[in-house]
Amino acid sequence: MGQVVDFVAVSTQGLESSPVADALAGLRANEARYFKNKYDHDFTVTPADEDPTTIAWVTDILSSERDITxxxxxxxVAIADVDGIHWVHVFYDSGLAVNVLYTLAEAGKRAVGFKLSQGRDVPEELSGFKFARQKSKLAGEIRGTYFVIKQxxxxGV
Structure with missing residues (x-):
C-alpha cells in the first residue's frame, strides 16, 4: 500500500534520509499536483525497496538507451497508468527525480525525464545534458531535461 502525496501540506515522509529532503518533497508535490490537475489521478509513492522490478526496469532503460547509471x-517509486501512458517516477536521495513516460500504443511517445530539486548540482552521470529551468510554487526552481526512448x-502492464 502506497502513500498518496499531499501537494497542499507538503511532507518529507519517506524522503527523510535525503540531505535535501525538503526540496525533494517540493519536487514530489509538484508532480502530484500535475497528475491531479491533468488526469485527476492521486499520485501514490511506495518505498523503492518494495518495488525492485520497477527500479530494474528504469535502470535498464537508462543503461541500454544512454549508458547512464x-x-x-x-x-x-510512483506508478501512474493514465490515458494509455505508463508513467514511472523514481525519487533519489540526491534530489534527482527520474520519470519514464511510456505510451503503451506502438507509435506513441516514450521518453525519460530528469528533474533536479532546487539547489542541486547536475550529477556527473547527467553532465552531457542541457537543463532548462522551471519555476514552481511547491518546488522553487526545478531544472529538467529529457531524452526520447528509441528501443x-x-x-509489464
Whole structure:
C-alpha cells in the first residue's frame, strides 16, 4: 500500500534520509499536483525497496538507451497508468527525480525525464545534458531535461 502525496501540506515522509529532503518533497508535490490537475489521478509513492522490478526496469532503460547509471540511492517509486501512458517516477536521495513516460500504443511517445530539486548540482552521470529551468510554487526552481526512448522496453502492464 502506497502513500498518496499531499501537494497542499507538503511532507518529507519517506524522503527523510535525503540531505535535501525538503526540496525533494517540493519536487514530489509538484508532480502530484500535475497528475491531479491533468488526469485527476492521486499520485501514490511506495518505498523503492518494495518495488525492485520497477527500479530494474528504469535502470535498464537508462543503461541500454544512454549508458547512464544513477549514482544515488532510489528512495521512492510512483506508478501512474493514465490515458494509455505508463508513467514511472523514481525519487533519489540526491534530489534527482527520474520519470519514464511510456505510451503503451506502438507509435506513441516514450521518453525519460530528469528533474533536479532546487539547489542541486547536475550529477556527473547527467553532465552531457542541457537543463532548462522551471519555476514552481511547491518546488522553487526545478531544472529538467529529457531524452526520447528509441528501443522497446516491456513495462509489464
Amino acid at each position: 544513477i549514482a544515488s540511492q532510489p528512495l521512492e 522497446e522496453h516491456d513495462p
